[in-house]
Amino acid sequence: MTVGEMKAMEERMVADLPWLAPIGALALAAIVAVALALALPRGRQGLAGAWVAGAHLSAAALAAGVWLDRGFKAVMEGTVVVDGAALALIGILGISGALVVALARPVVGGTDREGEFYAVLAATSLAAAVLGAAGDVALIALSLGLLSLGSFVLTGYLRASTRGNEAGLKYYIFGTVSAAVMVYGLTWWFGLAGSTSLAAIGRALPGAPEVVVIASSALVLAGLAYKASLVPFHFWAPDVYDGAPLPVAAYLSVLPKLAGLVALARVLSAALPDDTVGWSTAVAVIAAVTMTLGNLAALRQRNVVRLLAYSSIAQSGYLLMGVAALPWSDQGLPALLYYAAAYAVTNLAAFAVVLAVQRERGSVDVGAFAGLGRRHPWWTAALVLSFLSLVGIPPLAGFVGKLEVFTAAIDAGQAWLAVVAVANTVVSLHYYLRVIAPTVLDREVQPAPEPLGADRGLAVALGAATVATVLVGVAAEPLLRIAAGATMLGG
Numbered sequence: 001m002t003v004g005e006m007k008a009m010e011e012r013m014v015a016d017l018p019w020l021a022p023i024g025a026l027a028l029a030a031i032v033a034v035a036l037a038l039a040l041p042r043g044r045q046g047l048a049g050a051w052v053a054g055a056h057l058s059a060a061a062l063a064a065g066v067w068l069d070r071g072f073k074a075v076m077e078g079t080v081v082v083d084g085a086a087l088a089l090i091g092i093l094g095i096s097g098a099l100v101v102a103l104a105r106p107v108v109g110g111t112d113r114e115g116e117f118y119a120v121l122a123a124t125s126l127a128a129a130v131l132g133a134a135g136d137v138a139l140i141a142l143s144l145g146l147l148s149l150g151s152f153v154l155t156g157y158l159r160a161s162t163r164g165n166e167a168g169l170k171y172y173i174f175g176t177v178s179a180a181v182m183v184y185g186l187t188w189w190f191g192l193a194g195s196t197s198l199a200a201i202g203r204a205l206p207g208a209p210e211v212v213v214i215a216s217s218a219l220v221l222a223g224l225a226y227k228a229s230l231v232p233f234h235f236w237a238p239d240v241y242d243g244a245p246l247p248v249a250a251y252l253s254v255l256p257k258l259a260g261l262v263a264l265a266r267v268l269s270a271a272l273p274d275d276t277v278g279w280s281t282a283v284a285v286i287a288a289v290t291m292t293l294g295n296l297a298a299l300r301q302r303n304v305v306r307l308l309a310y311s312s313i314a315q316s317g318y319l320l321m322g323v324a325a326l327p328w329s330d331q332g333l334p335a336l337l338y339y340a341a342a343y344a345v346t347n348l349a350a351f352a353v354v355l356a357v358q359r360e361r362g363s364v365d366v367g368a369f370a371g372l373g374r375r376h377p378w379w380t381a382a383l384v385l386s387f388l389s390l391v392g393i394p395p396l397a398g399f400v401g402k403l404e405v406f407t408a409a410i411d412a413g414q415a416w417l418a419v420v421a422v423a424n425t426v427v428s429l430h431y432y433l434r435v436i437a438p439t440v441l442d443r444e445v446q447p448a449p450e451p452l453g454a455d456r457g458l459a460v461a462l463g464a465a466t467v468a469t470v471l472v473g474v475a476a477e478p479l480l481r482i483a484a485g486a487t488m489l490g491g
Helices: 003-039 047-071 084-108 112-134 137-155 162-194 198-207 209-228 236-243 245-252 255-271 273-298 304-324 330-359 377-391 398-410 416-440 456-474 476-484
Strands: 074-075 078-083
Touching: 003 047, 003 074, 003 078, 003 084, 003 112, 047 084, 047 112, 078 084, 078 162, 084 112, 084 245, 084 330, 084 456, 112 137, 112 255, 137 162, 137 209, 137 255, 162 198, 162 209, 162 236, 162 304, 198 255, 198 273, 209 255, 209 273, 236 245, 236 255, 236 304, 236 456, 245 255, 245 330, 255 273, 255 304, 255 330, 273 304, 273 416, 304 330, 304 398, 304 416, 330 377, 330 398, 330 456, 330 476, 377 398, 377 416, 377 456, 398 416, 398 456, 398 476, 456 476
Parallel strands: none
Antiparallel strands: 074 078
């Protein structure tokens, strides 16, 4: 490359920087949080959390600004793709990340590494954003590694917790193996295309031997499926959610999962264009198996955190319907993005209530929720709304989200998958009602401790997520119009 060519490339990269502002906000969040963690005394570490929460919201606002003011573009020589899918993901990550910081404050506040917790959370959100926008397989591997590393650290944050240490170790082993398998598959793609660009790989794979394409694609799918907790790479989720601090479980149930699904949608669409080797059918089958296993396993759970873990696996199956529809329906991507937003606020509302109950009653067993409606009617209202939204009851966010992915599946010629999803929705009603019923109808079986004083951060997060669960459903039309304008550019 000549000096002139290098200079021209540098000028193009500098001109691309405004499109990277949302990702830059998360990078700045992590860097400044580290400095604050080192500089602030222990009693003031909450300022690092406030900074990280604000930076997450700024990233969401900047994503909206880029969408409205600059539009979509592949930047940094195609390495990063700033399109509707990436910007919508960053918006969801930004709002969800701020809510998780508020949930985490009562749990990590005053601990000896509180500032570091917020810094790692910001770095993990940064990795999730980059993963969803990566147009190059090398960047996908790097961002997935950082995302996994941050998730491992957050899971084992409470060093005195034996279950947390066990969960972190299990997560680390399973995640490392899955990521290594994915990187091995990516080396096959590089060998076939002679490039790490998804666009170049998408030009090379359709002409490659079919057996090689199927085998390498399956290896790549393993790493992203593990992050999204898709069957058969879901085994880590119940133990990790149960062992991790509850705010971390809430974080893992939303941000890495959605980043993995958006990355999966981008990788399959770009590297295997026009449904090469029939990947949409394979993904549809994985979606059906994932939602079915998640819902059936949840039926047996009495620990509400494990119940939500299996529910989260089932929700991954519903979300994956949007990915499966991508080659054959224009509704696939909007359905995926809308349902991702609906799922994020709904699941965080559910985890916020569970965290509140755990702090007051010291348990997350179904029995701990008995009589909650008489003592905490607002908590109960949030629990009922979030669980009914996860089921898909109108007019809540989950109802519109499921309606969108069901419609996309039918439009893509996968009506059988929509039928499976409807049947699974009916099954899920049982285990959600098994928690709602004693909460609303039963009296407390034993005297409960005095109600805790309301933690401000927890109350704000619970209220905001619950209101969003209702508003995203009731005022769905504007959001659906925005989602309909989302596109996914090539690498």
